[in-house]
Amino acid sequence: MPTCWTDPLPPLDENTRRLASERQQQLTKPPGSLGRLEQAAIQLSGQQGRVNPVIAQVAISVFAADHGVCEEDISAFPQTVTAQMIDNFVQGGAAISVMAQQLNAVLEVINLGTVADLAAQRSGQKSTDQAHGHIHHEIIAPTTANFTQGPAMTETQLIQALQSGDRAAARAAEMKADLFIAGEMGIGNTTSAAAVAAAVLQQPAAPLVGAGTGLMGAALQHKISVVERGLTRHAQARTPLSILAALGGFEIAAIASAYLGAASRRIPVLVDGFIATVAALIAVRQQPELLHWLHFGHRSQEQGHQQVLTALNAHPLLDLEMRLGEGSGAAIAVSLLQSACALHNGMATFAEAHVDDGQ
Ligand SMILES: Cc1cc2ncn([C@H]3O[C@H](COP(=O)(O)O)[C@@H](O)[C@H]3O)c2cc1C
Numbered sequence: 001m002p003t004c005w006t007d008p009l010p011p012l013d014e015n016t017r018r019l020a021s022e023r024q025q026q027l028t029k030p031p032g033s034l035g036r037l038e039q040a041a042i043q044l045s046g047q048q049g050r051v052n053p054v055i056a057q058v059a060i061s062v063f064a065a066d067h068g069v070c071e072e073d074i075s076a077f078p079q080t081v082t083a084q085m086i087d088n089f090v091q092g093g094a095a096i097s098v099m100a101q102q103l104n105a106v107l108e109v110i111n112l113g114t115v116a117d118l119a120a121q122r123s124g125q126k127s128t129d130q131a132h133g134h135i136h137h138e139i140i141a142p143t144t145a146n147f148t149q150g151p152a153m154t155e156t157q158l159i160q161a162l163q164s165g166d167r168a169a170a171r172a173a174e175m176k177a178d179l180f181i182a183g184e185m186g187i188g189n190t191t192s193a194a195a196v197a198a199a200v201l202q203q204p205a206a207p208l209v210g211a212g213t214g215l216m217g218a219a220l221q222h223k224i225s226v227v228e229r230g231l232t233r234h235a236q237a238r239t240p241l242s243i244l245a246a247l248g249g250f251e252i253a254a255i256a257s258a259y260l261g262a263a264s265r266r267i268p269v270l271v272d273g274f275i276a277t278v279a280a281l282i283a284v285r286q287q288p289e290l291l292h293w294l295h296f297g298h299r300s301q302e303q304g305h306q307q308v309l310t311a312l313n314a315h316p317l318l319d320l321e322m323r324l325g326e327g328s329g330a331a332i333a334v335s336l337l338q339s340a341c342a343l344h345n346g347m348a349t350f351a352e353a354h355v356d357d358g359q
């Protein structure tokens with residue numbers, strides 16, 4: 001078990017947070033007029049321990065894994081896409097690859113096990129640099145098990161996934177990242193994420209189950225019934241760890257742990273869409289203090305995202321009607337956090353600009 005899972009998280013730096021808050025009051029604008037951008041800059045100040053927060057270096061870790069529940073026919077796409085997209089990420093062709101390039105971010109993909117990459121598994125390939133990112137092969141198993149038949153993963157597999165997430169956070173700290181983004185790739189993972197969210201929130205499945213890659217009508221009803229079967233089978237799972245083992249995916253577990261690992265290293269986190277937010281929900285249930293370290297990038301179109309955001313009292317920066325995952329919605333929101341920092345750091349105070357304040 002990585003220590004971030006259980007060790008208390010560091011508090012925000014209340015001193016820099018207070019100084020940043022005071023600075024916002026002195027800038028040449030009516031107090032509060034930059035709205036949530038002010039709050040974002042102040043929160044970043046407390047997180048980074050700097051009165052003038054910066055987001056120069058962004059670390060993006062995309063966790064990829066396959067899902068046994070795909071046997072139940074719950075995605076519009078075949079499972080082979082997961083492994084194919086791993087290549088696409090590091091060849092520069094995926095949405096998150098393009099965003100990483102635009103942001104000059106470091107992109108890495110962590111392959112936790114896909115049905116189509118047994119060759120890589122057999123060759124013992126570990127870590128390679130590709131044109132547009134690094135691949136870490138940290139294969140746990142070719143796929144999780146079908147959660148309608150039994151637990152998705154063993155306890156050992158769960159711990160491996162948590163450790164993988166923590167290692168990604170350690171690499172982000174090593175490169176002195178100012179912000180951490182986790183993305184995910186795993187055909188079938190909106191089914192797993194909906195089941196995890198329903199189990200954590202003790203809510204019915206239907207409102208948390210969405211189209212994912214594009215299911216509608218009878219296919220969507222079937223997906224709801226698959227999640228309901230999983231919830232019935234694993235009704236005894238109540239703790240974050242037992243819910244992850246019963247219904248989760250390797251990538252969802254890894255992201256939950258990566259968020260805790262980032263916060264434990266004082267790196268602010270920008271959360272992506274539905275799946276990433278469900279991972280955040282699990283991690284916050286494990287350690288409520290994590291919430292202070294999280295920014296929320298966007299509201300996904302995926303049915304259920306708003307419910308999970310509400311459970312976290314989270315207000316995402318954007319709603320662009322995106323429903324992609326990969327970390328893409330968070331990546332789009334980076335520029336807003338950068339603007340929040342630029343305004344906070346660069347604007348003149350009333351005194352500096354000889355502008356009369358409102359006192
Ligand atoms: C080409 C392609 C690229 C993607 N990138 C992210 N996802 C997204 O879709 C999947 C979840 O949807 P479902 O649960 O319906 O399978 C995840 O892999 C997610 O990251 C993709 C899906 C596809 C097809």
Ligand SMILES: O=C(O)c1cccnc1
Pocket residue numbers: 190212213272273274275276300301302305322323324325326
């Ligand atoms: O919001 C997401 O994370 C999402 C939505 C649909 C498909 N994949 C991911």
